[in-house]
Amino acid sequence: MQTTDSPTLELAVDLIRRQSVTPDDAGCQELMMSRLAPLGFTGENLRFGDTDILWARKGSEGPVLAFAGHTDVVPTGPEKNWSHPPFDPVIRDGYLLGRGAADMKGSLAAFVTACERFVASYPDHRGSIALLITSDEEGPAQHGTVKVVETLEARNEKIDWCLIGEPSSTREVGDVIKNGRRGSLHGYLTVHGVQGHVAYPHLAENPVHLVAPALDALAKEFWDNGNDFFPPTTFQITKLE
Structure with a gap:
């Protein structure tokens, strides 16, 4: 893997190298928290069933803007069908290749580096920034976001706005921004x-x-x-x- 001058890309590569096949987090949340803690984020590690969850927050007052995402990836299937080892990321023709690059370790890396840039510019910002990261989105999804929301509601914590980094592009990265997601x-x-x-x-x-x-x-x-x-x-x- 060649080096880059992009902190977001470098972090995405480090996350992809962790084989977090659902529901295993494989240390991804710990890596993210190691970058968030120096910014003043307080991390809370929750576990429900076989699911690991990170609730990280900077600030004690509202409104709360939360970045929501997941560290788990779907199984790779036969690795012989891959042109490159799935957990050994590579940049080819301008694209980052590796299991979870799009869904959604690239977004997780962007969450963290966006927080780093924002806090550097606005260290005394109003309100709170939070990250809600789960490890069971690709599986039954029974012990992740739902459990965190229930936990937050029980202690009167409210998320006012939520940005979800799931890939929603159609032709080029960033060409679509969705205002919600249908339920199931x-x-x-x-x-x-x-x-x-x-x-x-x-x-x-x-x-x-x-x-x-x-x-x-x-x-x-x-x-x-x-x-x-x-x-x-x-x-x-x-x-x-």
């Missing part, structure tokens, strides 16, 4: 059949065959038209087992 509903469906042998299907009830027409109908169902900011609602089947 998750459900589980259990279909019971009758066990049998494939040679005698008339003596069995295959639950996959039973549920297939229902799933097809749900996938084709019209839910809404969306609006000026968000696309229409869709029904997505993510796993059959």
